Amino acid sequence: MAAMAVGSAGSHPGAPAGAVFEARAGEIAQAPSRLQLLADRVFRQTCTFFAFFTVGLVAFIVLRIAVSAAPAIAHHGFGFLSGRVWDPNLEQYGILAEIWGTLYTSVLAIVLGTAFGLAAAVFLSEGYLGQVTFAILRRADWHLHPALGRLPDSLERLLRT
Numbered sequence: 001m002a003a004m005a006v007g008s009a010g011s012h013p014g015a016p017a018g019a020v021f022e023a024r025a026g027e028i029a030q031a032p033s034r035l036q037l038l039a040d041r042v043f044r045q046t047c048t049f050f051a052f053f054t055v056g057l058v059a060f061i062v063l064r065i066a067v068s069a070a071p072a073i074a075h076h077g078f079g080f081l082s083g084r085v086w087d088p089n090l091e092q093y094g095i096l097a098e099i100w101g102t103l104y105t106s107v108l109a110i111v112l113g114t115a116f117g118l119a120a121a122v123f124l125s126e127g128y129l130g131q132v133t134f135a136i137l138r139r140a141d142w143h144l145h146p147a148l149g150r151l152p153d154s155l156e157r158l159l160r161t
Contacts (some may be wrong), residue, residue, distance in 0.1 A: 072093075076091075076093055079094065079097065080093055080094060081094075081095065081096065081099070082094065082096055083095070083096060084096050084097055
């Protein structure tokens, strides 16, 4: 059976112009309802608002830090950012080592987090966890009982006594 048009953008206000929703043979498909289109629009606008709010909040924090640091930078100059010596007795202040330490640990955290995140995603998506877990449960003779929230049978027996 050929694809037949279920609806078009004209029958659904709020749908993108020129959008056509089609149903194919053997598929359960329907055009989004007005409520679904409204919910989608509200969700998109909420996400956009919070994205701009987050950027604005970060800008506000950076400006507050810059304003608070202005007197120290005016007194000690920009050598404060590039200096490596911190000696209050000589009134020499430099935070270059702290800046590099922050950058190094941030990059290290991103690299390690990405590596572990990708490894976990591959591990979970390939189904290794389910196969290994159920093999261990079968070997330990802990069959899962669907009626009691999937508690192992031995734990179920303990709860009944």
